[in-house]
Amino acid sequence: MLVKGQWQVHPRYGQQLSVEHWERLLPATEAGLKSYLSSGLIKGIGPVTANKIVEHYGLDTLDILENEPERLQEVEGIGARKTADIIDSYRKYKDVQNVLIFLQGYGIGINQAMRLYRRYGSHTIEQVKENPYRMAEDIFGVGFKTADKIALKLGIPEDAPERIQASFAYNLNRASEQGHVYLPKKELFERANDLLKDSEKALSEEYLEQQLQDMVFKKIIYSEPLAEDEAIYYAPFYQAEKNSAALINKLSKEARSYSPLETSQALGAVSHDNPHLTDEQLQVLDLAMQNGVLIVTGGPGTGKTTTIKALLSIYRKLRQKVLLAAPTGRAAKRVTEATGQEAFTIHRMLEYSFTDGEGFSFKRNADNPIEARVIIIDEASMVDLLLMYNLLKAMPVGSRLIMVGDVDQLPAVGAGNVLRDLINSKVIQCYRLGYIFRQARESMIVVNAHRVNQGDMPYLNVKKKDFFFMHEEDAEKAAELVVQLCRERLPNYGPYDPLLDLQVLTPMRKTAAGVDRLNLLLQEALNPPGRDKLEITARGIIFRLGDKIMQIRNNYQKEVYNGDIGLVTAIDKETAEMVVTFRDVLMDRPVIYDFSELDELVLSYAVSIHKSQGSEYPVIVMPILTQHYMLLQRNLLYTGITRAKKLAVLVGSKKAMAIAVRNNRAEERHTYLSARLKEETIQI
Numbered sequence: 001m002l003v004k005g006q007w008q009v010h011p012r013y014g015q016q017l018s019v020e021h022w023e024r025l026l027p028a029t030e031a032g033l034k035s036y037l038s039s040g041l042i043k044g045i046g047p048v049t050a051n052k053i054v055e056h057y058g059l060d061t062l063d064i065l066e067n068e069p070e071r072l073q074e075v076e077g078i079g080a081r082k083t084a085d086i087i088d089s090y091r092k093y094k095d096v097q098n099v100l101i102f103l104q105g106y107g108i109g110i111n112q113a114m115r116l117y118r119r120y121g122s123h124t125i126e127q128v129k130e131n132p133y134r135m136a137e138d139i140f141g142v143g144f145k146t147a148d149k150i151a152l153k154l155g156i157p158e159d160a161p162e163r164i165q166a167s168f169a170y171n172l173n174r175a176s177e178q179g180h181v182y183l184p185k186k187e188l189f190e191r192a193n194d195l196l197k198d199s200e201k202a203l204s205e206e207y208l209e210q211q212l213q214d215m216v217f218k219k220i221i222y223s224e225p226l227a228e229d230e231a232i233y234y235a236p237f238y239q240a241e242k243n244s245a246a247l248i249n250k251l252s253k254e255a256r257s258y259s260p261l262e263t264s265q266a267l268g269a270v271s272h273d274n275p276h277l278t279d280e281q282l283q284v285l286d287l288a289m290q291n292g293v294l295i296v297t298g299g300p301g302t303g304k305t306t307t308i309k310a311l312l313s314i315y316r317k318l319r320q321k322v323l324l325a326a327p328t329g330r331a332a333k334r335v336t337e338a339t340g341q342e343a344f345t346i347h348r349m350l351e352y353s354f355t356d357g358e359g360f361s362f363k364r365n366a367d368n369p370i371e372a373r374v375i376i377i378d379e380a381s382m383v384d385l386l387l388m389y390n391l392l393k394a395m396p397v398g399s400r401l402i403m404v405g406d407v408d409q410l411p412a413v414g415a416g417n418v419l420r421d422l423i424n425s426k427v428i429q430c431y432r433l434g435y436i437f438r439q440a441r442e443s444m445i446v447v448n449a450h451r452v453n454q455g456d457m458p459y460l461n462v463k464k465k466d467f468f469f470m471h472e473e474d475a476e477k478a479a480e481l482v483v484q485l486c487r488e489r490l491p492n493y494g495p496y497d498p499l500l501d502l503q504v505l506t507p508m509r510k511t512a513a514g515v516d517r518l519n520l521l522l523q524e525a526l527n528p529p530g531r532d533k534l535e536i537t538a539r540g541i542i543f544r545l546g547d548k549i550m551q552i553r554n555n556y557q558k559e560v561y562n563g564d565i566g567l568v569t570a571i572d573k574e575t576a577e578m579v580v581t582f583r584d585v586l587m588d589r590p591v592i593y594d595f596s597e598l599d600e601l602v603l604s605y606a607v608s609i610h611k612s613q614g615s616e617y618p619v620i621v622m623p624i625l626t627q628h629y630m631l632l633q634r635n636l637l638y639t640g641i642t643r644a645k646k647l648a649v650l651v652g653s654k655k656a657m658a659i660a661v662r663n664n665r666a667e668e669r670h671t672y673l674s675a676r677l678k679e680e681t682i683q684i
Helices: 019-025 030-037 047-067 069-074 080-104 110-130 134-138 144-153 161-177 185-195 205-217 235-254 260-273 279-290 304-317 329-339 385-393 418-425 444-453 475-493 515-526 595-600 626-631 634-641 654-662 673-683
Strands: 007-009 016-018 182-184 221-225 230-234 293-298 322-326 343-345 352-355 359-362 374-377 400-405 429-433 467-471 502-506 535-538 541-544 548-551 565-572 577-583 588-594 601-603 606-608 617-624 644-652
Touching: 030 047, 047 069, 069 080, 080 110, 110 134, 134 144, 134 161, 144 161, 161 182, 161 185, 161 205, 161 221, 161 230, 182 185, 185 205, 185 230, 205 221, 221 235, 230 235, 235 293, 235 385, 235 673, 260 279, 260 304, 279 293, 279 304, 279 429, 293 304, 293 418, 304 322, 304 329, 304 374, 304 400, 322 329, 329 343, 329 577, 400 418, 418 673, 444 467, 444 634, 444 644, 467 654, 475 502, 475 515, 475 617, 475 644, 502 515, 515 601, 515 606, 535 595, 541 565, 541 601, 565 588, 577 595, 588 595, 595 601, 617 634, 617 654, 626 654, 634 654, 644 654
Parallel strands: 293 400, 293 429, 322 343, 322 374, 374 400, 467 644, 502 606, 502 617, 617 644
Antiparallel strands: 007 016, 182 230, 221 230, 352 359, 535 541, 548 565, 548 601, 565 577, 577 588
16 A cells, blocks of 8 residues: 555666655546646647546546557547547657656656757666766756756765766856856866765865866866966867957958048948938948958947948948848847848857757858858847857958947856957957937936946936936835836836836846746736636746746747747647747747746746846836845946836835946956957967
8 A cells, every 4th residue: 555655666667756756657546647648748638638538538548548549539529630649649758758757756857857858869868877967067957966966866976076077067057157258276166165065075176186187188178377276168168269369360350451542432422321420430430441350339329320320331332241140139120120231140140050969050150151241240248259259250251340339238148258358358449439419318318328337326307308216215115116117107108018118127036126026026917817818837937828928048949049038929738838929030930839848938027137138128117226235236227227218217226226336346257358369469
């Protein structure tokens, strides 16, 4: 007899499983069968169909599916075609059932198990047993601690080389997610010790050094001397940083400089067609004709987009093929609308491809370069190191690269601080636009953004303007006020659509007025549950038809990227799929997610300011409170304000705003690109 709370060995899989776990794997009640069949693993069986099948066959349901699946047609509403689909899906599921049960025995949930199976296929159990630490590196959502728990259960010693080396790899990967290209060795050892702190065996620095050198020998990581330490790189970031410096220097020297006569004629023609260009913008055009690599930076209202239009015009007159691109679909869409020329995402321009078993790659590279003489990148502050390296590899010999962006915004979400490093190197020609156009000076959004960037407090609540501050120091009440603004006050004031026009930005994920809590409050206020409104729960998040959601990792197979925002437009529990419609560069694009893939999505009624980069919204609502002290920085406040096109509303305390304005110590990232650029120049 099975007793709750006891553990018994599963007769087929030879693992100690709790009775509760066993019953979930092999359901013995009608309720358990209904839950099992409607879990999303068997396509074509959702809650409604599962109820019908179990009501018809009772506890014989699994025997019918296993031995006489054609009898499903006896159930009302299940025809021959649906029966065939269910049989096909059930047989595929049976192929992976061993894998699922094996992994569930080690605490791996169905979603993560399916990810592992998609990655390793029929070799999943073998791969996990051989080196469970690979999971933390290969599979999104599986961390070191999960892999470590499995490894220790499998009998891998606490001081095993693969365990120590996996902790290094994991920490270097985590560091890259925090923006670092490398870690100083001392910091890497501290992070590794913290990760392994529950070990009974003390790990000496000598033993850590031994494992580090083994990884260096295998070229898994690279080590380079620093002034007082060593820089430890994961191999892809080392190659990207080192080779990017060489390619940038090469590119900057290979492009042909136009003669004074050609320059004068081209500038004259563009000036004639665009009589309102400023002296600054004309100087940028001149520099663009003389340099292989050019950076154009400047704050809001300084004419960056107008400058891009002028650059497109001058190269057309010179009969040079120009491609315009941006790091994200949102940014590409914005610059397409502003300039009239179609812009690509950098990934699309490089012609990314995804192949099962081989993963993601770019078709455009050194052997198959981009077919253009000039590449203009907008929102260049968002370009991370790896993307920059792939772009540089695909630049044709003698072509030009022009990067346009606001260096004072937050850096890229990915590793590196490319735009700032290029500027700080003083090796690459850079021009900062400073003149604020008269129309822009009428906007308090623009005026206050510049004031914040210069270390001055913004002007608050100027009548008949577009920047408002609402005082509320209590975080709970501030959150309630944000919800009230989005649900009632701003839609009536605009009118603004709460989903399409309003975006809540906040410095932190946690806290009473952080991303997570505001999303719950705003979902309840703007898209409450309804009798006919389908919803699905994944990782504790309710996704409801009509919800505003965000992708939180790059998915090259689906062509959606970290930070893309869309709406839930369909949920089908029978096929275990959810459809999210994203606004692409030129059109709305529906993307299908299996229920096992929903860990790539979060609600996005509120997003972090970091995630808002490259986007513009008609209206932003931003809580700024002393609760957010850890992240109150000038460039964060500046970035948040500059996301607004028509209206910015800040809710919080003047004290919190003053802390942010005064704090100009932007988060430091471990990068060495600037120094490498200088070294390359000296060598050349």
